[in-house]
Every structure is written in structure tokens, then in C-alpha cells.
Amino acid sequence: xLENKNQERTSLEKLGEFxxxxxxxxxxxIHQESTEKGIGDDAAVLHFSNEKTLVSTDLLIEGxxxxxxxxxxxxxxxxxxxxxxxxxxxxxxxxxxITVSIAxxxxxxxxxxxxxxxxxxxxxxxxxxxxxxxxTTSSTTGLLISITAIGKAIETDIAYRSGAQxxxxxxxxxxxxxxxxxxxxxxxxxxxxxxxxxxxxxxxxYSYIVERQLKPEARKDIASLLKVLGxxxxxxxxISDGLSSEIxxxxxxxxxxxxxxxxxxxxxxxxxxxxxxxxxxSTMVALSGGEDYELLFxxxxxxxxxxxxxxxxxxxxxxxxxxxxxxxxxxxNTKIPLTAQGWNSFQED
Amino acid sequence: xLENKNQERTSLEKLGEFxxxxxxxxxxxIHQESTEKGIGDDAAVLHFSNEKTLVSTDLLIEGxxxxxxxxxxxxxxxxxxxxxxxxxxxxxxxxxxITVSIAxxxxxxxxxxxxxxxxxxxxxxxxxxxxxxxxTTSSTTGLLISITAIGKAIETDIAYRSGAQxxxxxxxxxxxxxxxxxxxxxxxxxxxxxxxxxxxxxxxxYSYIVERQLKPEARKDIASLLKVLGxxxxxxxxISDGLSSEIxxxxxxxxxxxxxxxxxxxxxxxxxxxxxxxxxxSTMVALSGGEDYELLFxxxxxxxxxxxxxxxxxxxxxxxxxxxxxxxxxxxNTKIPLTAQGWNSFQED
Numbered sequence: 001x002l003e004n005k006n007q008e009r010t011s012l013e014k015l016g017e018f019x020x021x022x023x024x025x026x027x028x029x030i031h032q033e034s035t036e037k038g039i040g041d042d043a044a045v046l047h048f049s050n051e052k053t054l055v056s057t058d059l060l061i062e063g064x065x066x067x068x069x070x071x072x073x074x075x076x077x078x079x080x081x082x083x084x085x086x087x088x089x090x091x092x093x094x095x096x097x098i099t100v101s102i103a104x105x106x107x108x109x110x111x112x113x114x115x116x117x118x119x120x121x122x123x124x125x126x127x128x129x130x131x132x133x134x135x136t137t138s139s140t141t142g143l144l145i146s147i148t149a150i151g152k153a154i155e156t157d158i159a160y161r162s163g164a165q166x167x168x169x170x171x172x173x174x175x176x177x178x179x180x181x182x183x184x185x186x187x188x189x190x191x192x193x194x195x196x197x198x199x200x201x202x203x204x205x206y207s208y209i210v211e212r213q214l215k216p217e218a219r220k221d222i223a224s225l226l227k228v229l230g231x232x233x234x235x236x237x238x239i240s241d242g243l244s245s246e247i248x249x250x251x252x253x254x255x256x257x258x259x260x261x262x263x264x265x266x267x268x269x270x271x272x273x274x275x276x277x278x279x280x281x282s283t284m285v286a287l288s289g290g291e292d293y294e295l296l297f298x299x300x301x302x303x304x305x306x307x308x309x310x311x312x313x314x315x316x317x318x319x320x321x322x323x324x325x326x327x328x329x330x331x332x333n334t335k336i337p338l339t340a341q342g343w344n345s346f347q348e349d
Numbered sequence: 350x351l352e353n354k355n356q357e358r359t360s361l362e363k364l365g366e367f368x369x370x371x372x373x374x375x376x377x378x379i380h381q382e383s384t385e386k387g388i389g390d391d392a393a394v395l396h397f398s399n400e401k402t403l404v405s406t407d408l409l410i411e412g413x414x415x416x417x418x419x420x421x422x423x424x425x426x427x428x429x430x431x432x433x434x435x436x437x438x439x440x441x442x443x444x445x446x447i448t449v450s451i452a453x454x455x456x457x458x459x460x461x462x463x464x465x466x467x468x469x470x471x472x473x474x475x476x477x478x479x480x481x482x483x484x485t486t487s488s489t490t491g492l493l494i495s496i497t498a499i500g501k502a503i504e505t506d507i508a509y510r511s512g513a514q515x516x517x518x519x520x521x522x523x524x525x526x527x528x529x530x531x532x533x534x535x536x537x538x539x540x541x542x543x544x545x546x547x548x549x550x551x552x553x554x555y556s557y558i559v560e561r562q563l564k565p566e567a568r569k570d571i572a573s574l575l576k577v578l579g580x581x582x583x584x585x586x587x588i589s590d591g592l593s594s595e596i597x598x599x600x601x602x603x604x605x606x607x608x609x610x611x612x613x614x615x616x617x618x619x620x621x622x623x624x625x626x627x628x629x630x631s632t633m634v635a636l637s638g639g640e641d642y643e644l645l646f647x648x649x650x651x652x653x654x655x656x657x658x659x660x661x662x663x664x665x666x667x668x669x670x671x672x673x674x675x676x677x678x679x680x681x682n683t684k685i686p687l688t689a690q691g692w693n694s695f696q697e698d
Contacts, residue, residue, distance in 0.1 A: 042439035043405035056392035059450040063489040090391035101408040140412040146495035161390050
């Protein structure tokens with residue numbers, strides 16, 4: 001998108017900081033009753049009365065978390081919001097507001113930033129979340145997005161990471177590994193493009209996994225689904241760094257162990273076929289891939305009947321006493337200790 | 350600080366992302382009753398019951414907002430928090446929590462980041478604010494700090510930018526222009542150092558203004574002072590971009606005009622003498638300098654007796670009907686239209 005030299009380009013210098021904020025936020029709608037004052041003062045004013053307020057924040061940096069050579073800016077804006085809402089949903093809560101700060105170098109014209117905000121606005125609309133503040137500034141290099149998400153929940157609904165008990169069932173929403181395999185496809189196409197810029201990639205067979213990478217959908221639906229099912233999760237976390245890493249977080253903070261069954265891990269057929277094509281082990285991809293933004297949670301054994309067979313939920317294991325450790329039980333019935341293979345942003349490639 | 354080659358250095362790669370967060374936040378105290386769960390889960394959990402929740406966010410970027418060649422990291426951490434708390438205080442509210450996200454390149458050893466967090470922790474301690482979350486990631490270039498500040502206030506105490514009425518008095522806290530002149534001194538010393546690295550700068554005569562630049566103190570005290578005086582401000586804003594720019598914000602959002610009296614603008618003697626030395630007009634510095642993090646507010650005429658003579662407060666003008674415009678009344682009794690000379694972060698030098 002940035003490469004199209006024919007399009008209208010408005011330079012950020014001409015517009016200035018205040019002009020940019022006004023331009024980007026002039027039609028910001030308000031969906032939430034709890035938003036009393038959004039953009040336009042020193043601070044937003046919110047009101048949650050008897051509900052608890054949830055706050056979470058994430059930073060996305062060009063060259064570290066995303067590569068603009070294959071990520072459209074509108075998708076990036078959408079995903080940046082999802083990454084943050086996912087943290088609120090992972091408390092079994094409702095997301096209500098976000099603030100968005102961006103730092104952007106002068107190489108981006110206004111139209112590019114408008115694309116980014118179009119994605120942010122779409123995410124807000126779809127998840128009924130209000131954009132209530134932010135900061136816009138110049139950067140010496142690339143693009144950076146910092147989002148803080150705010151949510152609400154009644155006290156008894158909140159699911160911490162620390163509440164899992166031995167014998168609780170371990171449950172994951174949706175399917176996993178797709179976002180990582182989508183990234184492999186995009187990285188490969190980037191290399192092909194470098195060698196032959198005229199090559200038109202056919203991403204059609206990979207559309208599901210590419211969308212999982214570029215436009216993940218945070219699980220807003222799970223809190224209400226569990227409410228309808230009459231299930232209160234004992235612990236919950238979202239899958240940003242990979243299943244294995246998140247399971248170990250739950251185990252550590254709940255002081256329990258875990259048995260995870262390899263054959264229960266939900267994989268989409270496209271993930272399996274892409275793994276074959278890339279010669280990757282699909283279990284390793286599911287355990288270490290990350291960025292799926294599904295939810296991982298535990299429920300008491302007594303809730304088994306309420307969740308079994310639900311197409312949104314897969315029971316993938318159960319919790320144990322802490323001294324039993326955390327293990328993967330393979331298809332061949334071997335017991336392997338789980339290790340965190342989560343993405344380490346300080347590790348050099 | 351970064352230049353000391355003898356100190357112990359721990360590389361960020363060795364520590365990893367989770368290790369870094371744990372290391373930085375292991376002794377985070379909680380001061381506020383409203384903090385139910387701080388760092389350590391997908392989101393922090395807060396509770397404000399009948400009070401409104403205030404949210405504000407700011408981004409500080411190396412090379413744009415600060416220059417590490419003369420800003421010690423501990424001061425930077427302190428200032429980054431102040432910049433954000435100031436936005437909450439500018440709603441006539443109490444700051445209660447912050448989240449801090451940092452992006453940092455591998456050129457910073459752990460000890461440097463610990464210095465930064467020591468400044469953040471000191472600011473939190475002094476202002477009784479809880480650090481309840483954040484994100485830590487690598488950056489491809491320099492250092493970046495994104496802070497979201499959260500606060501509380503009862504509804505009737507909140508001062509928006511939009512409540513000023515014609516004839517209201519315009520009041521500023523403390524004195525202004527100091528932060529800008531402190532920056533001039535530091536920039537000059539940096540140039541001197543480039544020419545002669547052995548030159549030891551004598552900053553003693555400039556200590557007040559250098560501190561105003563490096564370690565500003567957000568006005569936590571003003572909300573309670575006004576409460577004690579029995580004064581409810583009709584509008585309020587903080588001075589980050591310069592007096593002139595902030596006055597124009599108040600006027601625009603309240604739909605009023607303003608007469609600002611040059612001889613009433615509070616200037617510290619050090620600011621006046623530094624202006625003489627740098628051949629700068631002290632009124633221009635006060636109007637356009639910025640970064641003082643004082644509060645600017647309006648009160649009804651009837652409150653004049655309650656605030657006059659208070660050493661923390663200077664009455665610098667009064668609001669008018671919108672069609673009268675916004676003017677500076679000079680010492681020579683000339684009426685000059687006020688223009689925003691606020692800092693424009695997209696303008697090239």
C-alpha cells in the first residue's frame with residue numbers, strides 16, 4: 001500500500017500533531033454506557049459503579065512484532081486492538097474502552113495512518129469498544145503502536161491465572177497453530193518476492209491460516225458462552241506466546257501440575273497440511289507457535305457435562321498436583337516434560 | 350551513566366522478556382485501596398465504586414522527547430510518570446495507578462533499565478500511585494516509554510477543559526518557563542562537551558531550571574488545595590505545550606475568549622536571568638516554552654477572595670466572550686492576539 005506512488009499523500013509535517021489527532025478521531029463513536037467522556041480532554045472519564053475495572057496494555061513495534069512488507073496497515077490496526085482485548089477476555093471479562101498511542105516516522109503519509117485507524121475503528125465497532133484517548137507523536141524510525149485496554153466484570157466472574165486446582169479440566173477455545181503457520185507462508189512469499197518481484201503469490205489455499213496471522217479475532221464470545229453454560233472457569237489466560245508457555249504460566253501461578261494430551265490438541269486441517277508442506281511437527285507448532293489469541297482455561301470436573309461436545313471448546317488435559325510436574329502425553333503414550341518455547345523478544349535470530 | 354564501562358552489565362538477551370519483567374517488578378508495593386490485583390495476570394483489577402475512573406496516556410521517545418546524552422535514566426523514569434500524572438491532576442482528580450510499557454534496544458544493559466525503573470518507582474512512591482501492569486519488549490533502535498495513568502474523582506470535582514465562562518479568572522500554579530530554559534542550558538552544555546569533553550560544566554547557577562526540565566513535579570497538591578479553599582475550578586488543563594497553546598485550548602473548548610496580562614505571568618528570577626543570558630524574551634519563553642507541568646485553570650469571579658495572595662496560585666487574566674478573541678495585554682498596554690506556539694512534534698528542525 002505504501003508503495004503506490006499515485007495516491008494522494010498528505011504529509012504529517014503539514015498537518016501537525018493536533019491536526020493529526022483531530023483528523024483521526026473526528027468520528028469516533030461511543031458504544032459503552034461506562035464512557036462518560038472520551039477523546040478531547042486531559043483524560044477520559046469512565047464509570048463502572050459496582051463492577052471491577054480491568055486494565056491491560058501492549059506494545060507493538062515495527063521490525064519486532066510486525067513486518068509492513070506483508071502486513072496491510074488496516075489489518076495491523078485491527079490486530080493491535082485484538083491483542084489487547086484478548087487480555088481483557090482472558091480475565092473472563094468484557095472489554096469496554098481502549099486508548100491508542102502511535103509513534104510514526106515521516107515516511108508515512110496521512111493516508112497510511114488513516115488506514116491503520118480504519119482497522120482500529122473496525123475492531124472497536126465489532127467488539128463494541130470505545131476509543132477514548134491516546135497520543136500521537138513522531139518516531140525517528142518506524143511505526144509503533146501502544147494500546148491500553150480497559151474492561152469490566154463483576155467480581156465473581158473474574159478468572160485469574162491462579163485459581164486452577166488439581167483434577168480441573170484444561171480447555172482451549174477454537175484451534176491453534178494457525179497464526180504461526182500463516183506467518184511461515186507470508187515469510188516464504190516475501191522471500192519469493194525478493195527474488196522475483198513479478199511473481200504473483202497464490203495465497204488462496206492458505207487463506208485460513210494467513211487470516212489467523214493477519215487478522216486474528218479475540219474471543220469476546222467466550223465469557224458469555226460460559227455464562228450461558230453455567231460454567232465459572234477456575235483459571236484463565238490467553239494464548240499469545242504458545243500453548244506450552246501459557247500452560248506453564250497457569251501451572252506456576254496456580255501451583256499445580258498438568259497432563260496435556262497430544263491427540264486432543266485442536267488443529268485445523270489447513271494447519272496440518274501446511275505443517276506437512278513446511279516439514280514442521282504440528283504438535284511443536286501448536287505448543288510453541290503463539291499469536292492465536294484463543295483462550296486457555298480450567299474448569300472443575302463437575303462441569304464436564306456442560307462443556308463436552310461444544311464446538312468452541314476442546315478439553316485437552318487435566319491439572320495435577322504440583323509435584324507431578326507438567327507433561328505432554330504423546331499419541332504413543334510417552335510422557336514428555338513441557339517446556340516453555342514461547343517467543344522471546346530479546347533473543348537474537 | 351551508560352558511559353561507565355566498569356560497571357556490572359547484564360545483557361537483556363540473557364534475561365529474556367519474562368525474566369526482565371520479573372526482575373523489574375518484583376518489589377512493587379501497592380498504596381491504593383482501589384488496586385485489587387496489580388502485576389502478574391492478563392490484566393490488573395481495580396475497583397472505584399462510586400468514583401469516576403480517569404484514564405490518560407502518553408508516549409515518550411528517545412530522540413524526539415528526550416536526549417540520553419544529558420538525561421539520567423532515573424530522572425527520565427521519574428519525568429515520564431510525572432507527564433502522565435499531570436494529565437490526571439489536570440482533571441482536578443487523584444492519580445491512583447499507572448501501567449508502564451517500554452521498548453528498549455539491546456545496547457541497554459539490565460542495570461540501565463533498572464535505573465529507569467528506580468525513577469518510575471520513586472515517582473510512584475512519592476505520588477502514592479501503584480504500578481499495576483505493562484509490557485516490555487525489544488526495540489530496533491532506542492528507548493521508548495508508554496505510560497497510561499489512571500485516576501479517580503467524585504463527579505462534581507472533575508474539571509473539564511470546556512467549563513470556563515466569560516469573566517472567570519484565569520489562574521496558573523507555580524511559575525513557568527523554567528523547563529524550557531533548563532533545556533537551553535543543557536543543550537548548550539552538550540555543545541560545549543562536544544567541542545571539549547574535558548570541560549566540567551558548572552550547572553549550579555542553573556539548578557532550579559535544570560531540575561524543572563529533568564525532574565518536573567506534577568501538581569498532586571492542587572486538587573486538595575482547592576478543596577481546602579472551597580474552590581471548584583470551572584475548567585482546567587495542564588501546561589505541557591506552553592501557556593499560550595493551553596489557553597487557546599481552554600478558550601476553544603469552552604467557547605470563550607481571554608485577556609492574559611503579561612505583567613502577571615509568574616517567572617522565577619532564575620528564568621529571567623537565564624533569558625537575559627540567552628537573549629530570549631521571557632514572555633515568549635513563558636508562552637511557548639512548555640514542559641512545566643503546572644496547572645492552568647479558571648474560577649468564578651466570586652472565588653477571587655479565596656485564592657488571592659495564595660503563594661501557589663497566580664491570577665494571570667480573565668475570560669471574555671468568544672467574539673472578543675484571545676489576547677495578551679503587554680506591559681505597555683498593547684493588545685496582541687495570542688497564537689499557539691506549542692511544540693509540534695512533526696515539524697522538522
